[in-house]
Amino acid sequence: MNRPINFSEDNLAVQWQYVKRNLKALGVWQEIEKRVKNTIKDTIETIVWEEYDIVLARKRYQRLKGSIGYRSGSYKRSMSTIYGRVDNLKMPKSKGIRIRYNSLQAYQRRQPEFDEHILKAMILGLSSRRQAKFFQSFLKNSVSHTTASRIINKIASMVSHYRNMPLLDEYKYLYLDAMWVHVKELNIKSRPILIALGVKPDRTKHILTFKLAKGESEQEWLGLLNDLYRRGLKGLNLNLVISDNCPGLKSAINYVYPYIALQLCTVHKLRNILSKIRNKTQNRKKVMRQASKIFKSKTKKEAIARYNKFIRDWSVTEPGVIRAIKKDIECYFTYFNFPADKRDTLKSTNPLERINRELRKVTRRYGYFQNQRSLDIFIYLTLKEEGLIIDRAFEDVPNIQQKNASLEFANKS
16 A cells, blocks of 8 residues: 655655655666756756846847946856766856856755755655745845746746647657546546657657646547647648547547548557457457457458458357447558558557556656646656657747748648
């Protein structure tokens, strides 16, 4: 039985030691430290550059008469943290003035406390009020109250940027699936995270978006797919959408991408067949062996022949199985329209399922998330570390839109 965790004000220190001890026992502490080190780097850079703007009393490209000192690019330096050395820290460079950063001096004095708080904030999903209180105490008068808010919202803004960033309409395959998580906020027991995986012609994979939803209804999936369309995934190069047989999801796909071929997951179909076997003791192995051979066929003609034989063999003894396999069967054979060397990856949502398994490993380590914000940050950081996140700067937006227009023109020509 899991021990209940209470992150109240007076109990936080005790519970934190409990969480840390268990994470070390699970062998995941090193992985977490790596992510936290990157977050510390981003946070320190945010602090320093904000203080730099305050000292110069003007923003970038702003000109003031009589001002002392001006910007001169940046340089890289390293810094030691309690979680190891941080390299390539981007520091502002100036001419005509020498700046001593109070925030860096404060960091060196209170480094263990600062680094530990970053870790707590990430893992426990501490409230914005509690984080603001810490950063203001840490920074004192070295930077403004605005800076503290910017630090708190640093990663959250990265997630927001990622979710709103324009997409190139260059994806050939789109996988859609959901995984379920627990969120403590508002006593939410379990909710699905809707996830979209795009695959390019060169087999490069990107998680295009993820969203904590109320359920797998048509409305929720429609919101996610409409968002992808709005961001640039018009489907001009999209050859196939792969998903499970969720009614709401199928309806949403048909609404947003009505002319794109649909492949329903054969693995989910086999699971559904297994659940419908009436006499599992006697028929389970035979039914599943014969059903799986249908989707292992080398040609569509062979698959249809095996399907028809399956219907004849089990229509009397297992009517529930027959109803299950007949439902939308045409959508389970779409992958035969593609080259033989690609069929194994196109006939199921397994490429996305493998990613979901890695995400589940992360979520199960913590049992539940404090709130949606901490969940979003952790999912984002996990996907980013796996190289599955498109990490493009805001400056690239005009170029992306121009490339999308070029792709659309090329396809119409």
